[in-house]
Amino acid sequence: MSESVDTGLIEGFLDNLLTESGLGANTLDAYRRDIEAFAGHIQGRRLDSVCRRDVTEYLASEVIAGRRPRTAARRLSSLRRFYRYLVSHQGAGKDPTEGIEGPHIGLNIPKTLSEQEVEDLLQAPDQQREEGLRDRAMLEVLYATGLRVSELVGLRIAQIDQQSGVVRVVGKGGRERLVPLGEEALFWLKRYIIEARPTLLREGPSPTVFVTRRGGAMTRQAFWHNIKRYALKASVRTPLSPHTLRHAFATHLINHGADLRVVQLLLGHADLSTTQIYTHVARERLKSLHALHHPRG
Secondary structure (H helix, E strand, O other): OHHHHHHHHHHHHHHHHHHHHOOOHHHHHHHHHHHHHHHHHOOOOOHHHOOHHHHHHHHHHHHHOOOOHHHHHHHHHHHHHHHHHHHHHOOOOOOOOOOOOOOOOOOOOOOOOOHHHHHHHHHOOOOOOHHHHHHHHHHHHHHHHOOOHHHHHOOEHHHEEOOOOEEEEEOHHHOEEEEEOOHHHHHHHHHHHHHHHHHHHOOOOOOEOOEOOOOOEOOHHHHHHHHHHHHHHOOOOOOOOOOHHHHHHHHHHHHOOOOHHHHHHHHOOOOHHHHOHHHHHHHHHHHHHHHHHOOOO
């Protein structure tokens, strides 16, 4: 009985998240795992019958089991959202997570590139080859727009307005945003589409902007491999991730005085707090520059 009731509560919660927040399948699965892990901890008792002590004991058991503070904080966040849903939509009497503080976790400041490192990386592809021209256009668009790599490789011709110089992006949760390309990225994108793309396609049709020699769409894995190869060629020593140019895009905008909410819109972040991490990146950069150049740094 308890298991079927809990299943109904969890499914109702996930349906509500999908409807109201438009979260992706991976995020919904993460919520499901977190709540089911807690359900396993309370051993057969109903999820809507627990108290604050049950939650604190569960979090303590996670710490004892060696879970990282970030994992424990995420699980508390999942439970908090679940129980707020029960209170607001299922008539539950009290939120057992209320007043519970999560474990302290440090800021996970993303690695980024200096403006010179970005310039070196952009220059690395061999523009005399079709693949090199494609990769230069991809890197330029990525840095100019801050797209996620998945958004970049999935970009379709119909999403680009070359006349207005903007790209229409459908991001997480189906949220749509318009992002300006800028003159440099638009130049390389047009050049790639005119000079290289037809040869790569071998005259075959494709709705995808960035294609391989076989005429298929570029994959995340292949592009990530290319980025690492170009970083090595350009002697870029900063550790890279698939989102490195996205981080550089946001950080350099803020360094040059962009408003945080504008950066939020361009990145497609649902919450401003996600964007605020880049103010810390910019601050760390300023501190390192001060330490390097100031006589008393």
